[in-house]
Amino acid sequence: MEKTNFKLSRPIKAHGEEVTELSIRRPTTQEARAIKQLPYTLGETGHPVADLEVAAKYLAVCAAIPAGSVNELDLFDLNTLAWMIVGFFLNPASPVPTT
Template sequence: MSTVTHTLATPIQAHGEEVKELTLRRPTVQECRAIKVLPYNIGGEGYPVVDLEAAAKYVAVCACVPTSSVNQLDLSDLNTLAWTVVGFFMPQGSNQSEG
């Protein structure tokens, strides 16, 4: 999966326009190194736990929107997009838990 499109529950403003969906692309290694942290940690039971601050940075980079646009996201959209970003880092075929 190299890109994922998510229809937003609530539109946001980005680049002076209303945005109703965001397409996230897989981040590059260079972008990961620039952000300097993965978008998740491993929880006590061995499952990924979203690092919300890092995931929000990846959303901005991978959707090509400003951070101020990420801050406008509905919480359900932020959650879905954060887990989408985490999914880019998981091996193909692995099961990830949302929540």
């Protein structure tokens, strides 16, 4: 499964170690069904609005870090990573074939 590396602006602790970079992977359909929520809602204009709490749940799963480690993220990193998670739901995993 393809992963995207994200360099943190400030280190966090995960699994008892200092972490300066996270490897984020696309969530699976099974994981999305287990979380039971999308990481975004649609705003009044029809544009996606990140749901920070739900995105944080996906982030813990997709980065393989404890939920408590998500709480240590710098706000800039949390925002950027939340939108990365939302992007997984708004873009196909591979290009849609054209006929």
